[in-house]
Amino acid sequence: MDLIEVTEGRTTFRIPVQDPNSPFPPSSAPVFFNPKMAMNRDATVLLLSVLNPEEYLDTMGASGVRGLRVAGECRIPVVINDRDPAAADLIRANLAGAGLEGRVTVEDANVLLSRERFDAVDLDPFGSPAPFTDAACRSAKRYLFVTATDTAPLCGAHLKAGIRRYATKPLNTEYHAEVGLRILLGYVARTMVKYDRGLSPLFCFASAHFLRLHLQAEKGADAADRTVARLGFLYHCPSCPERTEEPGVLPHDHVCPRCGTTMLPIGPLWLGSLSDMALLDQMKERLPDLSLSTERRLGKLLDVLKVELPTSSHYDYHRIAKWIGGSPPAIDVVIARLIQTGYRASRAHYSGTALKTDAPLDAIAAALSAQ
Numbered sequence: 025m026d027l028i029e030v031t032e033g034r035t036t037f038r039i040p041v042q043d044p045n046s047p048f049p050p051s052s053a054p055v056f057f058n059p060k061m062a063m064n065r066d067a068t069v070l071l072l073s074v075l076n077p078e079e080y081l082d083t084m085g086a087s088g089v090r091g092l093r094v095a096g097e098c099r100i101p102v103v104i105n106d107r108d109p110a111a112a113d114l115i116r117a118n119l120a121g122a123g124l125e126g127r128v129t130v131e132d133a134n135v136l137l138s139r140e141r142f143d144a145v146d147l148d149p150f151g152s153p154a155p156f157t158d159a160a161c162r163s164a165k166r167y168l169f170v171t172a173t174d175t176a177p178l179c180g181a182h183l184k185a186g187i188r189r190y191a192t193k194p195l196n197t198e199y200h201a202e203v204g205l206r207i208l209l210g211y212v213a214r215t216m217v218k219y220d221r222g223l224s225p226l227f228c229f230a231s232a233h234f235l236r237l238h239l240q241a242e243k244g245a246d247a248a249d250r251t252v253a254r255l256g257f258l259y260h261c262p263s264c265p266e267r268t269e270e271p272g273v274l275p276h277d278h279v280c281p282r283c284g285t286t287m288l289p290i291g292p293l294w295l296g297s298l299s300d301m302a303l304l305d306q307m308k309e310r311l312p313d314l315s316l317s318t319e320r321r322l323g324k325l326l327d328v329l330k331v332e333l334p335t336s337s338h339y340d341y342h343r344i345a346k347w348i349g350g351s352p353p354a355i356d357v358v359i360a361r362l363i364q365t366g367y368r369a370s371r372a373h374y375s376g377t378a379l380k381t382d383a384p385l386d387a388i389a390a391a392l393s394a395q
């Protein structure tokens with residue numbers, strides 16, 4: 025295979041030559057590499073530089089870039105796996121080329137994860153992580169990281185696939201990125217708790233083409249029960265912008281208090297916080313130690329996550345403006361007005377028009393129309 029040298033973060037490695045005009049996706053290359061996932065990898069490198077686990081497993085290594093960066097930029101011992109022997113050869117060559125140590129394994133992910141336990145386990149599959157989640161929950165001692173690129177099933181755009189893979193009921197709404205993230209997290213939580221273990225989200229976010237979870241695993245039935253208590257349902261009115269959330273493992277009937285329509289349940293999904301705020305502060309402090317490109321790619325995300333409310337849905341403020349009839353002021357003005365009125369309000373990290381607030385719809389409408 026023809027190789028080309030690239031640098032990401034502070035790590036230089038080689039990948040198969042990719043024709044930038046090729047109509048085929050990176051997954052058709054002899055060994056996969058997607059430069060658009062640099063920000064996903066940056067996030068993990070930054071987090072790991074704070075968490076400093078004993079060992080990190082890159083379960084689906086491909087070129088090995090993720091594990092290479094963790095080994096080189098965080099100085100954490102790594103195991104890099106891929107079931108494809110061509111990928112394993114490239115990983116070995118890339119470790120040697122970068123002067124880094126690391127164990128390389130060539131196994132099916134579920135076999136490796138079922139046989140060995142690792143302090144931090146990272147799943148970065150093609151598409152859905154669902155086929156690997158059970159084994160990953162058993163293998164991860166303290167940390168579990170998960171990427172999903174099957175955003176359409178998770179967000180409700182491919183409803184049947186979402187139900188099949190995640191045993192949940194998504195719905196395609198304007199806050200689909202939030203729903204996708206919380207359905208994925210809810211699914212991992214439901215998988216983890218059956219082993220009498222719980223989890224806490226450390227740093228979870230949605231991006232245009234993927235969802236990324238960084239989770240801490242917790243020991244014991246009490247931790248599992250606390251995790252179950254954070255599962256619930258969103259109830260969405262199909263006729264007006266009203267929605268509400270409620271904890272629980274089974275959905276209930278809800279009638280829209282505004283228009284009387286039967287509300288649609290979405291879930292089970294994760295309710296509550298998606299990040300550990302103290303950890304985000306530590307990551308922000310650590311950011312200048314990494315590369316400039318990492319700082320550029322992650323700085324804004326961390327700033328928004330630090331103030332983002334943990335509501336499980338948002339309002340698209342353009343839609344609300346259309347609903348009340350009128351042209352809205354800037355979103356920051358609306359947020360400031362809501363806060364002045366005594367409510368909590370913030371942006372969301374995945375959309376410039378997303379408004380998160382605990383204010384009722386009437387108060388939001390007033391903030392949008394106030395002069």
Ligand SMILES: C[S@@+](CC[C@H](N)C(=O)[O-])C[C@H]1O[C@@H](n2cnc3c(N)ncnc32)[C@H](O)[C@@H]1O
Binds near residue numbers: 084090132150
């Ligand atoms: C999306 S790529 C990984 C990308 C890589 N982590 C990165 O950041 O560039 C998925 C990789 O998983 C490997 N893979 C697919 N199914 C697997 C399985 N069941 N066990 C182990 N590896 C698998 C593929 O060979 C491919 O290299």
Ligand SMILES: [Zn+2]
Binds near residue numbers: 282283
């Ligand atoms: Zn309604």
